[in-house]
Amino acid sequence: MKPRLAAISKTSPRIRETILEINNLRKVFRINGSFLTVLDGIDFGVKSGEMICILGRSGCGKTTLLRMLAGFLAPSSGEILLNGKPVAKPGTDRCVVFQEDTLFPWLTVKENIAFGLRGRTTDRKAFDEEAERFLSLVGLSEFRDYLPREISGGMKQRVALARVLILKPEVLLMDEPFASLDAQTREEMQNLLLSLWENLSHTILFVTHDVTEAVTLADRVLVMSKDPGRIREEIHVDLARPRKWEKSDFLFFSRKLHERLRD
Amino acid sequence: MIKEENTIIPGPALQILPWVIPALFISLWMIVSETGLIPTYLMPHPFEIAKAGWIYVFANPGDAPFAGRFLDDAGASLIRVAIGFGFAIIFGLPLGIMSGRLSLVQKLISTSINALRAVPGISWLPLAMIWFGIGIKTTVFLVAMAAFFPIYLNAAAGARQINPLLLQAGAMMGVNRLRGTFAILLPGAMPHIITGLRLGLGISWAYLVLGELTGVPNGLGAVIMDARMLGRIDIIVVGIIIIAVMGRAGDQLLKTSLKFCFKSARRMS
Numbered sequence: 281m282k283p284r285l286a287a288i289s290k291t292s293p294r295i296r297e298t299i300l301e302i303n304n305l306r307k308v309f310r311i312n313g314s315f316l317t318v319l320d321g322i323d324f325g326v327k328s329g330e331m332i333c334i335l336g337r338s339g340c341g342k343t344t345l346l347r348m349l350a351g352f353l354a355p356s357s358g359e360i361l362l363n364g365k366p367v368a369k370p371g372t373d374r375c376v377v378f379q380e381d382t383l384f385p386w387l388t389v390k391e392n393i394a395f396g397l398r399g400r401t402t403d404r405k406a407f408d409e410e411a412e413r414f415l416s417l418v419g420l421s422e423f424r425d426y427l428p429r430e431i432s433g434g435m436k437q438r439v440a441l442a443r444v445l446i447l448k449p450e451v452l453l454m455d456e457p458f459a460s461l462d463a464q465t466r467e468e469m470q471n472l473l474l475s476l477w478e479n480l481s482h483t484i485l486f487v488t489h490d491v492t493e494a495v496t497l498a499d500r501v502l503v504m505s506k507d508p509g510r511i512r513e514e515i516h517v518d519l520a521r522p523r524k525w526e527k528s529d530f531l532f533f534s535r536k537l538h539e540r541l542r543d
Numbered sequence: 544m545i546k547e548e549n550t551i552i553p554g555p556a557l558q559i560l561p562w563v564i565p566a567l568f569i570s571l572w573m574i575v576s577e578t579g580l581i582p583t584y585l586m587p588h589p590f591e592i593a594k595a596g597w598i599y600v601f602a603n604p605g606d607a608p609f610a611g612r613f614l615d616d617a618g619a620s621l622i623r624v625a626i627g628f629g630f631a632i633i634f635g636l637p638l639g640i641m642s643g644r645l646s647l648v649q650k651l652i653s654t655s656i657n658a659l660r661a662v663p664g665i666s667w668l669p670l671a672m673i674w675f676g677i678g679i680k681t682t683v684f685l686v687a688m689a690a691f692f693p694i695y696l697n698a699a700a701g702a703r704q705i706n707p708l709l710l711q712a713g714a715m716m717g718v719n720r721l722r723g724t725f726a727i728l729l730p731g732a733m734p735h736i737i738t739g740l741r742l743g744l745g746i747s748w749a750y751l752v753l754g755e756l757t758g759v760p761n762g763l764g765a766v767i768m769d770a771r772m773l774g775r776i777d778i779i780v781v782g783i784i785i786i787a788v789m790g791r792a793g794d795q796l797l798k799t800s801l802k803f804c805f806k807s808a809r810r811m812s
Contacts, residue, residue, distance in 0.1 A: 352711055370714040382712040386730045386807035395726075396716035427810055447716060 299483060300326035300451055305358035307344055317508040318344050324502060324511060329481045333488055333498035337541060341509030342487045346455050350376045362450060372396065375444035379456040381436050383428040390415055390424040393442045414442040434465035454486045470496050474521065491537045495530055496523050503540045513540055587777045595777035609778050612766065619761040620751055623679055627686025628747045635691045639698025656695065664689045664750055672757060682754025689750040690743035701735025702728060730807030737801055737808060744797055748790045
């Protein structure tokens with residue numbers, strides 16, 4: 281295993297290598313014989329260990345973008361390079377946390393978390409230890425034997441997070457994962473994500489329509505416009521963490537993002 | 544497992560509930576027989592049935608007509624059902640799953656299968672007798688033919704309705720096609736598969752009797768047919784009751800063993 285997990289110190293200089301490159305990406309859907317350009321001229325790079333939020337209103341194509349990065353959808357033109365290699369199909373180097381509940385209902389919390397690990401290791405003890413480690417990382421050790429239908433929405437998303445973190449992906453793709461949670465749970469989950477990110481230094485692409493969420497999480501926010509979906513602006517959020525929404529500099533950024541979303 | 548507590552009816556009463564209808568039925572039967580409302584040549588007294596049943600199951604063979612034939616008949620019938628149902632599973636499950644997932648396969652076979660399905664099972668009987676003669680092969684063929692359709696259709700429905708996000712989640716976690724089939728597709732389709740298997744097993748019994756009516760020497764259907772020719776209505780009723788009991792027990796056994804073998808059967812129904 282590559283030493284991806286080795287924590288990159290938070291104090292280290294922010295100049296890191298670009299691991300994900302998106303070049304002039306375009307996606308056209310054919311609907312009832314007519315063509316609809318959903319995304320056009322998408323161009324950006326993601327540096328290792330960066331937390332990027334893609335912010336846009338519904339229908340701007342942000343989910344489509346994420347699905348192409350995941351390899352579920354092929355671009356109409358343009359390219360996606362991960363470590364210089366084109367992305368062609370889904371793989372464990374780019375894991376997705378979906379908005380919907382996509383846990384396997386016939387597996388317990390622990391079995392869900394360990395699902396992707398099967399076949400990677402034959403050492404049962406190491407397998408079990410790894411599963412337990414990620415169970416406790418997301419704070420679900422006591423719920424290991426519960427079934428998905430027996431736990432809350434927030435807990436389900438914790439499981440969804442743990443089952444991909446355990447695979448140690450290069451890039452974590454998150455598609456509005458906390459959108460259907462209540463405000464308190466969402467804040468909890470954001471804090472959990474930030475602490476995991478600080479400990480494990482993943483590269484994260486986080487899609488959201490929520491300005492506060494974007495300012496809370498992101499190093500960099502890519503604001504998208506609609507029809508066709510483009511990246512209108514890139515905003516660096518250079519605030520120290522933890523960020524509190526009632527602070528004036530936080531409000532400055534959220535006001536700015538609100539404006540960009542509006543016009 | 545969370546189960547809603549029933550607060551209206553106390554627990555022990557719930558245990559009795561399934562037996563209420565059979566008990567009522569037998570009481571009614573007793574009354575009708577005792578009062579002579581229905582003549583005994585149409586419907587014998589329950590005690591007569593019980594006696595005939597006792598002789599059929601427990602008496603020494605040769606002591607009386609039908610005496611002690613039960614084990615032989617039940618064994619023969621069980622083997623026929625098992626083989627026929629087995630064939631139905633071997634063909635029905637994989638074809639159903641493939642047809643539910645692969646539109647090419649679905650286009651290729653679904654029209655033909657639905658056409659065949661429209662043919663009443665009994666129409667196969669003359670053909671099967673010419674092909675296979677009288678005996679186990681004909682019966683197995685009829686059972687397999689009948690049980691195939693519910694198994695196929697439900698497996699296809701189960702595979703079709705599976706949440707595509709579950710398969711995508713699997714792909715993103717590095718699951719290949721083979722593992723995806725066994726670790727995601729089959730468990731995801733399990734509730735439908737179980738329904739199909741239960742319906743298939745149920746209809747297996749129906750076609751078993753049909754196959755055995757053709758003049759095989761043993762089997763539960765054969766007993767009923769023999770009894771009809773000898774005018775032994777009590778034995779006919781005994782045969783019917785035994786088939787009902789075995790059918791119910793077989794369904795229970797099927798459910799229990801599926802739950803024993805598969806997590807998905809245990810945890811999703």
